[in-house]
Amino acid sequence: MSVIKKVVTLLRGSARELAENVVDANATRIYEQEIIDAKQSILEARSSLADVMAREMQSARAVTRLEGEMARYEGLALEALEKSQEALAEEVAGKVAAIELELEEQRKAQTSFAAQVSKLKELIKASEAKIREHEREIAIAKTTESVYKATQSISDNIGSSGSRLASARESLERIKQRHEHLADRMQAADQLDRELGEKALATKLAEAGIGQDADRQRKVMERIRARQAKPTGDA
Known part of the structure; x- marks a missing residue:
């Protein structure tokens, strides 16, 4: 009871x-x-x-x-x-x-x-x-x-670490990291091209005075001076 x-x-x-x-x-x-x-x-x-x-x-x-x-x-x-x-x-x-x-x-x-x-x-x-x-x-x-x-x-x-805003912020951080990594890769590729690629070879030839572009500035100046020295009646 x-x-x-x-x-x-x-x-x-x-x-x-x-x-x-x-x-x-x-x-x-x-x-x-x-x-x-x-x-x-x-x-x-x-x-x-x-x-x-x-x-x-x-x-x-x-x-x-x-x-x-x-x-x-x-x-x-x-x-x-x-x-x-x-x-x-x-x-x-x-x-x-x-x-x-x-x-x-x-x-x-x-x-x-x-x-x-x-x-x-x-x-x-x-x-x-x-x-x-x-x-x-x-x-x-x-x-x-x-x-x-x-x-x-x-x-x-x-x-909260598991909140929606926290998750969104983590996603944003990951995106920023991917962008930074991509920028670093592009910079590294450009540096490698300058050191090892065709740009590197062209730069080395130009610095050594070799190739068609090595003495281009001197030839342009000679051509301008020649035109300056030519008599006016010969035009």
């Missing part, structure tokens, strides 16, 4: 750990959704506030109307007394009493609505300020997460 309990406990712990990992992996997304839900709640609260404010305005109009009616009927009662209409004055006084009772109820309603309006406004303002704070926090969190990802990417691509 105890083994089964331990297995159940293990499964519960694994499920909790899995759930926490899922939440942590999607923390930013969950946070943003909670902010969206909070904004929706504020919109609903604003609608409720507008309804309460409308009721307050209705009560205020009712109070004004009842105050006017009460003043008018009190004037009528006074006028009835002045005309010795005692019974009529009593009847009008009853009307005034009924209006006064309704007026008290409307004043209480107006006061209650006004208090609700004030409280709802404060709650909405506080909630909106809190949401702005959460939006700043989520913006910072997302920026920080982006920086961490970029840093991790740089670390993976540059710092």
Whole structure:
């Protein structure tokens, strides 16, 4: 029995750990959704506030109307007394009493609505300020997460010996080495040609004054001098 309990406990712990990992992996997304839900709640609260404010305005109009009616009927009662209409004055006084009772109820309603309006406004303002704070926090969190990802990417691509950038750099080094080797081979071939090939032999013959090109400069100068010394009429 105890083994089964331990297995159940293990499964519960694994499920909790899995759930926490899922939440942590999607923390930013969950946070943003909670902010969206909070904004929706504020919109609903604003609608409720507008309804309460409308009721307050209705009560205020009712109070004004009842105050006017009460003043008018009190004037009528006074006028009835002045005309010795005692019974009529009593009847009008009853009307005034009924209006006064309704007026008290409307004043209480107006006061209650006004208090609700004030409280709802404060709650909405506080909630909106809190949401702005959460939006700043989520913006910072997302920026920080982006920086961490970029840093991790740089670390993976540059710092690791097996990274893509490291491999590309190694390939570039190999290409540079091949180019240097090719240039060295070309230079060596040119040097060998000068030392051992036809160029080497031509150079040696020219240096020894042998061959058709050995005394070319002297012959060219003699030809130019001969043309210079020839009389102009012989052209």
